Amino acid sequence: MRLAWPSEAPSAGSVLLRPWRASDAHLVAEFAADSYIPTIGSVPERVDDDGAAAWISRQLARAEQGTGYSFAVADKQTDRAVGHAGLSLRSDSGRAVGGYAISPQCRGRGYAKDALIALTGFGWSIQALHRIELYIEPWNVASLRTAERAGYLREGVLRSHQEIDGVRRDMTLYAALRPG
Ligand SMILES: CC(C)(COP(=O)(O)OP(=O)(O)OC[C@H]1O[C@@H](n2cnc3c(N)ncnc32)[C@H](O)[C@@H]1OP(=O)(O)O)[C@@H](O)C(=O)NCCC(=O)NCCS
Secondary structure: OOOOOOOOOOEEOOEEEEOOOHHHHHHHHHHHOOOOHHHHOOOOOOOOHHHHHHHHHHHHHHHHHOOEEEEEEEEOOOOOEEEEEEEEEEOOOOEEEEEEEEOHHHOOOOHHHHHHHHHHHHHOOOOOOOEEEEEEOOOOHHHHHHHHHOOOEEEEEEEEEEEEOOEEEEEEEEEEEOOO
C-alpha cells in the first residue's frame, strides 16, 4: 500500500528531510566513493549518471511500494542534499528500522544528529509506529554517538547478526520508543 508523504518537510536544527530530486545525483557519487556506505546499503561502488538516476528512482519508489521512506537530508539554508535518512517499516509490527548516511565531505557538522532527530519525530507521526530501531556496528563511534545524541537508548549487542562485506558482524541495537 502506498505510504502518505508528509505535507510538511520534517526538520530539525540545520536540516530538512525532502523527496529526492534528479539534481541530487552528486550525492550518490559521493556515497559511492565512501569505503563503507556501499557495503551497508544499495549504493553501488561504481556509479555513473544512469546509475545515480536509477538509485534516486528506487528511493522514490519506496513510499509508493509501501516499504518505507527514503528522504534526502538537505541543508536548510542551501537546500543542497548532504545525506540520506530512511525508515524501513515492518508491516503490522509497530516497528521500523532507521538508517542514515552523510556525504564524507559534509561530516562533523551535526547533520546526522539533526537528520535522525527529524526522522524520529516524523516516525511518531505514523500512528501505528511504536518503536524505531538502529543497528550499528560497535566500531562505528560516529553512528553510535549520533544515535545517543538523537535520544536513542542502547539495548545490547547482537552477536554475529548479519553479513557485511562478506563478514559476519556484531551489531549494537539502539531503539527509541513512541513518547508518552
Ligand atoms: C555516522 C555518520 C552518519 C555521522 O555523520 P555526521 O554528520 O558526521 O555526524 P554529526 O556531525 O551529526 O555527529 C553526531 C555525533 O557523533 C560525533 N562524531 C561524528 N563523527 C565522529 C567520529 N569520527 N568519531 C567520534 N565521534 C564522532 C559528533 O561529535 C557528534 O557527537 P557530539 O554532538 O556529542 O559531539 C557518518 O559518519 C556516515 O555517514 N558514516 C557512514 C555511513 C554510516 O555509518 N551510517 C550509519 C550506519 S548505522
